[in-house]
Amino acid sequence: MAAGSSSNWVMESAHDVPHVLAVDDNLIDRKLVEKLLRNSSCKVTTAENGPRALELLGLTSGGQNTMNDRSKVNLVITDYCMPGMTGYELLKKIKESSVMKEVPVVIMSSENIPTRINKCMEEGAQMFILKPLKQSDVKKLTCQLMN
């Protein structure tokens, strides 16, 4: 179930296939979100924590973008509860960056906590999705991305 989404956003690149970065510390959830996204015709890169995600996005100091320039990320989907850097903190870092701040960030959580949801939306999250993820959640997400 998706709660709260801002207006539709448009893919920045002219690529046909959205490239999604999925961040989750749970192995099973990573596999699941990856499959759900692939089923919605997305290219997927996964990361198991915030720092790794920032590295892949080229947002770590040193600024080395480890992903091919042609594979610019169109969407970041991240778990909220992660050890070390939370999904919220990752969201903030992305929104604070000049390069990546336009990239939509979706937060996933197993806990339906209104203050948590509001906090994320205020920080610029595109959507907040409750776990466990279903095909319908991801389809809704990718439809918005493609329009």
Add this chain to the structure above:
Amino acid sequence: MQNMEVDQMQRQYLDYIKSLFLEGFLDGQFLQLQQLQDENNPDFVVEVVSLFFEDSERLLNDLTFALDQKGIDFKKVDAHVHQLKGSSSSIGAQRVKNCCIAFRNFCEEQNIDECLSCLQQVKQEYCHVKNKLETLIRLEQQIVAAGGSIPTMEFSF
């Protein structure tokens, strides 16, 4: 052309999976997993379930260790339970997930006795669902080996 044997296996499979839902071992999330399986990923369910087994066994060991310490770090215990709750929820292992919910409450209360009791319960529920899933997968494999297709359950509840 389907023979009677495959028919029978399919019926047995449907009865079995229905019972797992009725008895609360599995919930709708498991059906989500099955729906993700396709020609490109014909073993998706088995792969995810296997990951779940590995991950859970590791977590249960970590929990046993953490609760065995003189000075229990409840934050750590809670973190492990949170992981187990997450994975069991994602594959639809409802009873395991529910055990974890109760377990987390006792972690918050720092109630050692109840935590130990929860650990026992979650281990038991894990064993149950592991056996059930292994049986289910075996039934699926038998059907496929006999040339049949795995029937989809009509989920009206």
